[in-house]
Amino acid sequence: MTAAAAKTALATPTAGAVPLRTAPLQTLRFRLILSVALVHVVLMGIFAAAAVREQADRIEQELLNRGHALISMTAVASTNALLTEDLGALAEIIQKVERQPDVAFCEISDSRGYILGTTTPDRLGKRRPPRVSHSDRFPLASGDPTLDLREDIRIAGQVVGTVTLGLSTYRMDSAMHKTWRDGIFFILLALVVGSFAAWALSLATTRKLRGMVEATAKIGKGDLDVQLPITSRDEIGMLAIAFNNMVASLRHASEEALREHRQRTQAERLACVGEMSASIAHEIRNPLSAVINSVNLLSGDALHGDERSQVISILNSESHRLNRILSDFLDFAKIRESQPARGNLAALIEEVAGMLRQDLPQEKNIRVAVACPPGARLAVFDHDHMRQVVWNLVLNAVQAMGDGGLLSLRTARRGDKIVVTVADTGCGIKPDFIKEMTKPFVTGRRDGTGLGLAIVQRILIQHRSQLSVSSELGIGSEISFELDSGG
Ligand SMILES: Nc1ncnc2c1ncn2[C@@H]1O[C@H](COP(=O)(O)OP(=O)(O)OP(=O)(O)O)[C@@H](O)[C@H]1O
Numbered sequence: 001m002t003a004a005a006a007k008t009a010l011a012t013p014t015a016g017a018v019p020l021r022t023a024p025l026q027t028l029r030f031r032l033i034l035s036v037a038l039v040h041v042v043l044m045g046i047f048a049a050a051a052v053r054e055q056a057d058r059i060e061q062e063l064l065n066r067g068h069a070l071i072s073m074t075a076v077a078s079t080n081a082l083l084t085e086d087l088g089a090l091a092e093i094i095q096k097v098e099r100q101p102d103v104a105f106c107e108i109s110d111s112r113g114y115i116l117g118t119t120t121p122d123r124l125g126k127r128r129p130p131r132v133s134h135s136d137r138f139p140l141a142s143g144d145p146t147l148d149l150r151e152d153i154r155i156a157g158q159v160v161g162t163v164t165l166g167l168s169t170y171r172m173d174s175a176m177h178k179t180w181r182d183g184i185f186f187i188l189l190a191l192v193v194g195s196f197a198a199w200a201l202s203l204a205t206t207r208k209l210r211g212m213v214e215a216t217a218k219i220g221k222g223d224l225d226v227q228l229p230i231t232s233r234d235e236i237g238m239l240a241i242a243f244n245n246m247v248a249s250l251r252h253a254s255e256e257a258l259r260e261h262r263q264r265t266q267a268e269r270l271a272c273v274g275e276m277s278a279s280i281a282h283e284i285r286n287p288l289s290a291v292i293n294s295v296n297l298l299s300g301d302a303l304h305g306d307e308r309s310q311v312i313s314i315l316n317s318e319s320h321r322l323n324r325i326l327s328d329f330l331d332f333a334k335i336r337e338s339q340p341a342r343g344n345l346a347a348l349i350e351e352v353a354g355m356l357r358q359d360l361p362q363e364k365n366i367r368v369a370v371a372c373p374p375g376a377r378l379a380v381f382d383h384d385h386m387r388q389v390v391w392n393l394v395l396n397a398v399q400a401m402g403d404g405g406l407l408s409l410r411t412a413r414r415g416d417k418i419v420v421t422v423a424d425t426g427c428g429i430k431p432d433f434i435k436e437m438t439k440p441f442v443t444g445r446r447d448g449t450g451l452g453l454a455i456v457q458r459i460l461i462q463h464r465s466q467l468s469v470s471s472e473l474g475i476g477s478e479i480s481f482e483l484d485s486g487g
């Protein structure tokens with residue numbers, strides 16, 4: 001078919017539903033747990049950092065106070081020993097200071113800077129360095145493990161000696177590490193407890209939401225009797241109440257729509273009966289007049305020989321035509337409900353093609369080709385009804401081709417559907433006739449009753465399908481429809 005070809009779908013297709021599935025990392029539960037965990041980590045981190053800082057300040061201050069007290073006491077205790085240069089007494093004082101916690105070293109030097117008492121014996125008698133360290137307050141210089149304090153010993157404003165004291169920060173550092181460890185432990189504990197609490201909370205909430213999703217899915221399938229239990233007075237409870245109210249309104253609207261639909265259908269049916277009766281009356285009027293005329297002519301003595309045989313032949317053919325119109329109409333009127341089941345569509349198409357090949361008169365040069373590829377052989381259909389559908393379509397195609405051409409019957413897979421196509425190289429169909437031709441008694445042929453496509457249409461509606469027509473005048477037509485593949 002070219003782009004100019006007329007293509008018309010004879011009914012509106014139904015839209016596909018989106019499956020109800022959540023991505024694991026996008027669930028409400030996951031997000032809730034993640035946010036609670038993050039908030040916990042950040043808050044506990046800030047809290048732990050503040051606690052460690054406070055603890056550090058306290059320990060530092062305590063060490064500093066202790067250092068100042070100790071150095072002052074040492075200075076007072078060593079004044080006399082310094083004046084008398086009593087090295088034994090100074091050694092005793094040094095030993096006492098050394099026994100104090102955190103003392104790393106202690107030195108007592110005279111006014112000239114010579115060390116007279118020290119915790120490091122090989123420095124005895126040597127000059128003390130001008131300044132051991134500058135770490136006499138916190139924070140200590142980096143890499144310095146001791147807090148170094150120095151105090152001059154004075155008598156009447158005169159410097160008679162100096163005490164230098166080094167306090168180790170080892171105990172303080174370990175205490176701070178312990179505080180950090182405790183902090184991290186509490187952060188992890190809070191993380192676990194918080195995540196568990198968030199999980200439990202989200203479980204309760206998402207369970208209710210899941211109930212709503214399931215209820216909504218049921219509504220989508222047409223069940224309007226769903227009701228959600230009201231188990232709480234929170235926002236979810238309010239949502240459930242609003243949901244139930246909405247379902248009640250929907251139910252009411254649907255009952256109204258059904259009532260209106262029934263009334264409309266009844267009215268349409270009556271209109272249809274009227275239209276059909278008019279069509280039947282119109283269809284049978286011509287052959288009936290011919291029958292009446294023929295009977296009148298035959299009942300007199302006016303006709304003899306060939307004339308009489310000719311009128312009898314007209315009478316015969318017109319009564320047959322009448323009979324065909326009525327039996328086609330009966331077929332149309334009494335189409336039963338389709339009972340679709342999964343079956344071998346390819347076999348059915350082959351069967352129809354076989355019947356057609358047998359029926360085709362020798363003089364007609366029509367080739368019948370069938371193509372049903374694997375994967376497009378099974379479908380869901382009512383066997384007898386579908387044979388009627390395909391048969392009507394191929395008959396129309398053959399009638400459109402006249403003396404010769406190619407008739408092809410194809411199936412193809414399109415997603416979860418099987419597309420059946422009957423294509424011919426016949427006369428084609430006028431674009432504005434395409435929408436009309438499925439109506440009962442609409443025919444483009446002199447001897448047609450116009451019920452073939454009306455029957456096809458009714459059967460396809462029962463299969464939730466529709467005809468799609470693509471045609472080009474003088475080139476040919478393609479008529480197709482879809483069936484569920486059923487797997
Ligand atoms: N493949 C086709 N090519 C050309 N015209 C077609 C084709 N199929 C249908 N038509 C047109 O649509 C009309 C209606 O077809 P339909 O089968 O309903 O009735 P019919 O064939 O005229 O009579 P019958 O009741 O015997 O089938 C046909 O008369 C014909 O004009």
Ligand SMILES: [Mg+2]
Pocket residue numbers: 392395396448451452453
């Ligand atoms: Mg037909």
